[in-house]
Amino acid sequence: GQNIDQPTEMTATEGAIVQINCTYQTSGFNGLFWYQQHAGEAPTFLSYNVLDGLEEKGRFSSFLSRSKGYSYLLLKELQMKDSASYLCAVKAAAGNKLTFGGGTRVLVKP
Amino acid sequence: DSGVTQTPKHLITATGQRVTLRCSPRSGDLSVYWYQQSLDQGLQFLIQYYNGEERAKGNILERFSAQQFPDLHSELNLSSLELGDSALYFCASSTGTVHQPQHFGDGTRLSIL
Numbered sequence: 001g002q003n004i005d006q007p008t009e010m011t012a013t014e015g016a017i018v019q020i021n022c023t024y025q026t027s028g029f030n031g032l033f034w035y036q037q038h039a040g041e042a043p044t045f046l047s048y049n050v051l052d053g054l055e056e057k058g059r060f061s062s063f064l065s066r067s068k069g070y071s072y073l074l075l076k077e078l079q080m081k082d083s084a085s086y087l088c089a090v091k092a093a094a095g096n097k098l099t100f101g102g103g104t105r106v107l108v109k110p
Numbered sequence: 111d112s113g114v115t116q117t118p119k120h121l122i123t124a125t126g127q128r129v130t131l132r133c134s135p136r137s138g139d140l141s142v143y144w145y146q147q148s149l150d151q152g153l154q155f156l157i158q159y160y161n162g163e164e165r166a167k168g169n170i171l172e173r174f175s176a177q178q179f180p181d182l183h184s185e186l187n188l189s190s191l192e193l194g195d196s197a198l199y200f201c202a203s204s205t206g207t208v209h210q211p212q213h214f215g216d217g218t219r220l221s222i223l
Contacts, residue, residue, distance in 0.1 A: 030208050042112065042200060042214040043153070050209060087153065096141060096204065097166045098212060102152040 002026040004101035006088050011107045012078055020073045020104045022088030030091040033098065034062050034073045038084045046073070046086075075106070083108045113137065114203050114215035122221045128189040131218045135182055135203030141165070142184040143204075143212055144176055148197040159184055160206050188220070196222045 003025045012018040024032070031050040035043035047055055049064035049071060061074040073086055085103040092099070113136035121129055135142050144156040155168035159178035170176075173191075178184040188195060198219050202212035 033211055035214075040198070040219075042216050044112070045211040045213065048209065048211060089153075091208070096143075096160075096206060096208065096212075097155060097158060097168070098143075099155065100153040 002090060002092060002099040004088055004090055004099060006086075006101040006104045008102065009105045009107070011109060012075075014078055014080060014108055014110050016078050018075045018078060018106060020075070020086050020088075020106070022071045022073070022101055024069050024071070024088070024090045024101075026069075026090050026092055026099070028092050029066060032062075032064055032071050033089045033091070034060075034071075035087040035089065035100075036084050037087055037103065043087055078108045080108050080110070082106065112213040112215060114201060114213055116199075116201050116215035116218050118218060119216065120219050120221070122223060123191060124223050125191055125193060127191050128187065129191065129220065131186040131188070131199055131201075131220075133184045133186070133201030133203075133215060135184070135201075136213055139203035139205055139213075140182065141204045141206035141212075142178055142182070143202040144170075144184070144186050145200040145202065146197050147200060147217075148194075151197075153200065156186070191222050193222050196220060 006022045034046040037043040047062040088101040089098040115134040140161045156170040158166040198217045202214045
């Protein structure tokens with residue numbers, strides 16, 4: 001089976017940096033995805049990691065350590081529109097099925 | 111716009127009824143995935159199809175079924191509906207290759223009265 005843990009909620013100030021951690025235990029591993037989801041809307045793809053290290057995409061970066069079963073999403077220069085849930089999802093070795101964590105709700109305050 | 115189209119956007123029906131949700135994948139995508147998201151719940155994987163064939167099954171109830179047609183659109187059928195089936199149902203599509211992300215449609219909000 002697969003188990004994915006991420007904090008339920010985080011609060012940060014506009015302009016600051018927030019780091020959302022995700023730990024996972026899976027039977028096989030074929031990559032980890034981060035999605036952003038505003039309330040009542042579709043999840044949108046943010047980043048993908050399959051090898052250890054940091055992937056940077058503008059204000060968003062994602063890090064992976066496969067040996068530790070750990071990833072984080074770093075959001076820099078926070079803006080009010082970044083208030084959303086951030087979903088960590090792991091792809092198992094077999095097939096393309098994604099297992100999602102419960103999501104981390106980030107609230108950005110002025 | 112993800113390119114994945116889901117209809118209808120909203121559906122209101124009563125317990126015991128049957129509904130069909132429709133999904134058209136992005137152009138070129140062969141894989142379709144269905145997810146259920148209840149209030150304050152995470153995304154629960156239901157089922158995956160690839161080029162017309164079932165590929166993976168998640169926590170899908172026996173009252174639910176799905177299929178993917180030759181034109182690659184997919185339908186999710188929900189029958190004998192219960193109050194607890196009220197949720198957002200998302201469809202996602204991908205090329206089907208391992209490293210490609212899934213792209214989600216806007217979802218169908220199902221309300222059971």
